[in-house]
Structure formats: C-alpha cells, structure tokens
Amino acid sequence: MNILIVEDESQIRSTLHDSLQRIGFTDIWMAHDGTQALEMIKSRKFDLILSDIRMPGMDGIALLETVRREYSDILFIVLSGYDLFEYAQKAIRHSAFSYLLKPLSDEDLETVMREALRVLNLKRELFEDELKIKIKLKQGTTALRRQLLTEALNGHADESQLARKCQEYDLEFTHPHYCVWLAGIDNLDELALAMSNPDLELLKYGLENMCSEVFRERGFTAEPFKWEEGVGFLLNSGSLDEKGGFPDIVGQSLALRQMAHTYLKLDIAAAIGSVECSLPAAGNSFDTARRAYAQTIAEPHVDGVYAYRPEEPIQPLLLALDLKLEQELLAVFDSCQFEAGMQFIADRYRIFAKPCSFEIKDVQQLNYHLLILIHKIMSQLGFDPEAVMGEEYYLYTKVNRLKSIAAIIEWFQTLLQSCFDYISERSTRSTKKLVDKAKEFMSAHFHEEIGLELVSEQLHISPEYLSREFKKESGENFIDFLLRLRINKAKEYMRQGNYKTYEIARLVGYHDEKYFSKVFKKTTGFTPSEYRFRNT
Known part of the structure; x- marks a missing residue:
C-alpha cells in the first residue's frame, strides 16, 4: 500500500520511514507539514497517512478534517507526543483509524500497520464484490442496449425496427443532436497481455462509468456502445456551440483524460465525431470519430483530444497494391x-x-x-x-x-x-563477382567521366550497396581504387615517352591538366615532369 508520513521533525520522519521498511512496507512518501501533504495527495493515491498533530501551518487535526471531507477512503493514523484527551477526542470525532503516542516501538507500529493492511484488503474485497454484483445486475438490459446501439452505429440495425427496440430497451434520446465520443486506451495490447480478461473488462467498466457520470453532469444523454479500442459513447444534446459542436466537449475530454490518468492510471486519447440530426444518421458520426482517432498514429497531439475536421469530401483510399x-x-x-x-x-x-x-x-x-x-x-x-x-x-x-x-x-x-x-x-551473384565486374568496367572506362552512380547503374544495384560491398571485398574505397587505376595508367603513358602531360591527363579521365598534375604529385610525391625524368 502507499503510505504518507507527515511530520515536521526530519529525524522522526526518517525513524518512522526506517521502521516501516523493517516491517516490510516499501511504498513510502514523506511530507513536512499538512499543506505539503495535501499537494502530494492531489497527485498520488495514498492508502494510509501517518501524521503528527502539532506542526507549523496546517496541523494534523486540520489535515485529518480535510482528508475525511475530500478523500474519505484514506486511512488516517494520528501520532502525538502528548497524551491529551482533547486530541484523542478530536481524532475519534473525525474517524481517525488509530491514535498512537510517540515515541513508537516497532512492535506497536507493526500491530497497527498489520491491522490497517487487513482493513484495507477487506475494503478492497467488499468494493470488488459490490462492483461485480452491480455489473451482474445491469448485464441483462445493459447488454441489449449496448448491442442495439453498436449495431445501429455500424449500420447493421434494421432502421424500421430501431425506434421500437429503443423503446423496448428503455433507450431514450430526447434531444435533436447526436455525436459519437471515443476514448481509446493507450497500450491496450500490453494491458491485455498483463491482465486477465475479467480484470481488463472491469477496468474498462470503471472508465465507462466515470465518463458516463461526467457527461450526464454536463446535461448530455450518454449511452455506451462496444468499441474494440476502448470505450465509446453516443451523446445526445439539445444545444450546440457557435461552431456547431457540442458545448465544451473538448474541455470535458481534457478533464476526462486527466481523471482517467489520476484515478485509473490509464492514458487515453479522446476522439469526437461529427454532429448528426437523427439516430439512423449517427453512424456517420461514428465513422468520423474513428477517422479523428486515427490521427493518434498520424499526427499525435500533446493534449490527446482529436476532433473531426471536415475539409473535403472523403474519398475511398486505394490500399491494394496492383x-x-x-x-x-x-x-x-x-x-x-x-x-x-x-x-x-x-x-x-x-x-x-x-x-x-x-x-x-x-x-x-x-x-x-x-x-x-x-x-x-x-x-x-x-x-x-x-x-x-x-x-x-x-x-x-x-x-x-x-x-x-x-x-x-x-x-x-x-x-x-x-x-x-x-x-x-x-545470391549466386556473390560479392566478389560483383566487385570484379565493377573493376572490369572501371578498367575499360577509366578515361571517361565515371563515378559510383554510373558503375552501380551498370550493375543494377544501389550506389550505397556497391560502395559498402566494394570496401568490404577489396579493402579500399571505390574512389581510391579509381584514383589508383588512373594514376597507374598515367605512369605507363609517361614511361612510354610519347605523350605530353595534357594528353596523358585526358587519356586517364582528367580534362584539367593543372588538377591532374596536383593529384599526381599528391599520390606519387612527384610532379609529372619529375616522374617522367626519373623513369624515361
């Protein structure tokens, strides 16, 4: 369980922390006064609070009063260095779980903590049992309503029988405007692998219940239907905002995302479909809501809310590969x-x-x-x-x-x-054969303007692949081999003594005599004239 220690004296905080760890509890947080504790409670779910009474700012009794008023499910243990009936009376009046005197022995602390753990487990079991009973009681009619609505939105319901079945299943829409709202659960695949199917359905039921309450508090009729990616609702409203959408639907979606994260530890993305004017036409809203939800993988938003934006008529996609x-x-x-x-x-x-x-x-x-x-x-x-x-x-x-x-x-x-x-x-066309072919082509065309792209094109392979395989097979880069090939040919022409330098430059693929001379000297250490003098 998650435990919060609230104590203004750092030494006592540390002692309590160490004692709880020795007993076997590991999820422990600490605050130095009631104000800091309240801030921490807002951002994390705690099961139990151990709080001193006398602290600067908000004291332990004031913290207890606030926790009982706003977070009634948290067990609260009061710690005091004073054996005063007044403090004990106040703690009892505000339903503190226990009242302990400091300094605490490990034995006394363990006894109280074990009892608190037993009570928490019992409360969880009772809550789960109650939730399961509620689910079973609602399964009959709710399942029929959900199935009818799912079929209607997917275009599988008989429109001539739709009104009669809605009345039969007590599915009532009294307003003229319809809109589909979807809450996709992030990492649903991972949750499905980590949890049993009943537990996953229970989690989705909790999300659905929370969304239903929020929408109905805002005056919408909100009927759930089956959607594989999370939960879906058909909303029904009597009014629209100035843009033709449901009033504050984006704001409510943002609030629901935050609530899902805080209370259910779920990250969701909300999608809002188009507004339609009849139940049979609500299938269009479901289509557009799914298209809006698809933006989660196309252009994700930081706020996680995706509203359908009609820009051009929807055209069928050509997905087949001809x-x-x-x-x-x-x-x-x-x-x-x-x-x-x-x-x-x-x-x-x-x-x-x-x-x-x-x-x-x-x-x-x-x-x-x-x-x-x-x-x-x-x-x-x-x-x-x-x-x-x-x-x-x-x-x-x-x-x-x-x-x-x-x-x-x-x-x-x-x-x-x-x-x-x-x-x-x-491949039967091995790397060696491939590189040999490249070298053969280069030997035959070294006097031309050739490069990696031209040679790879001749061999019907990519330049990147040729460059990689050439280096791997021959131990030198493509350009280094070409340079060495041209310089060796130039040396042969110089030893023959029949050509001038500018002629040799052109014969080995260089159109600029000065550039050729520069490359030749850099490679051999001699100018063309020096090399000719030494070797003729």
Missing part, C-alpha cells in the same frame, strides 16, 4: 536498391497524410498488403521468406502494435534491409 507496384518492388529487391526500397515504403503511406481521411483499420490493411507482397517477392526470388522475416501472422500482429505511421514506415524499411542483406549474402 501489378505495376508489385513489379516495381520486385525490381528493387532483385537489385537490392536500398534507397529505392525505402522510398517505395514511404510512398505507400503518403495516402494517410490528409487529416481525418482514414481509419486505423485502413493502415492495418495496407500493412497486411505490404507483408503479403514482400513474402511473395522473396518466394519469387527463390528464398524462404519465413527464414528471414518470420511467420506472417506474427509480423502482422507486431507491426499493428506500433503507435505511429512513422514507426510503421521505419519498421518496414528495417524489414527490407534485412531482406536485402539476406539476398546479398546468399
């Missing part, structure tokens, strides 16, 4: 063109650049198409895709857990790099 794109990526794989592969991936996700134009399921669909295509291409090239990438379903699950489109692009680019490395290592 034969032309398949052939383009096949050519990239066949020649291990890393930069082209990176660009191919980035280009595919460019369709998600326009805000509120897509849903998260659209991104997941593109993820699936890309994985299938990469598997197919690896097979076409004669390689086992699972040997490099792993099983398709595992990869699909892994990439869909990423929290941003930028992270998805980077993930796919890393996957392509792994594939290219695998192909390069096992």
